[in-house]
Amino acid sequence: MKKKLDQILKKYHKRNENIIFLLQEVQESFGYIPREAIDYFARKLQIAPSKFYGVATFYAQFRLTPMGKNNITVCCGTACHVRGAERIISGLRRELGLDGENDTTEDGEFTLEEVACLGTCSFAPVVLVNGDVRGRANADRLVKEIRKMKKK
Ligand code: FES
Numbered sequence: 001m002k003k004k005l006d007q008i009l010k011k012y013h014k015r016n017e018n019i020i021f022l023l024q025e026v027q028e029s030f031g032y033i034p035r036e037a038i039d040y041f042a043r044k045l046q047i048a049p050s051k052f053y054g055v056a057t058f059y060a061q062f063r064l065t066p067m068g069k070n071n072i073t074v075c076c077g078t079a080c081h082v083r084g085a086e087r088i089i090s091g092l093r094r095e096l097g098l099d100g101e102n103d104t105t106e107d108g109e110f111t112l113e114e115v116a117c118l119g120t121c122s123f124a125p126v127v128l129v130n131g132d133v134r135g136r137a138n139a140d141r142l143v144k145e146i147r148k149m150k151k152k
């Protein structure tokens with residue numbers, strides 16, 4: 001990890017005030033922003049870690065925890081909301097055993113994300129399962145699909 005972080009740092013060494021670019025590079029490299037990366041940059045650049053966390057938690061694009069192996073993305077835009085996105089989310093959270101603000105299962109198999117409009121409103125409610133579109137989705141079908149995925 002240190003080697004990759006040094007590469008990122010080198011790329012931005014003259015713009016070290018530009019925390020967002022550093023975080024974007026880290027996220028692209030690791031799929032999330034590891035605490036070690038923030039500690040490393042904070043130490044190297046002599047910037048308080050809280051500044052990195054402030055940026056990382058402000059923008060929805062950043063994750064502070066790793067994604068699961070399987071990613072389920074539920075659209076919560078207006079059309080999908082009206083057509084039952086909340087029921088889908090609660091059904092999937094129950095099936096995956098996600099509580100509180102957890103979006104990833106303890107075994108790291110599934111991440112459940114909520115996003116704004118995916119741009120396919122005529123198929124609402126829309127869910128992506130590992131990037132594949134499930135239009136006119138419903139919780140029962142998705143739960144069955146997840147159970148099949150769990151067996152694999
Ligand atoms: S609101 Fe869900 S795809 Fe547009």
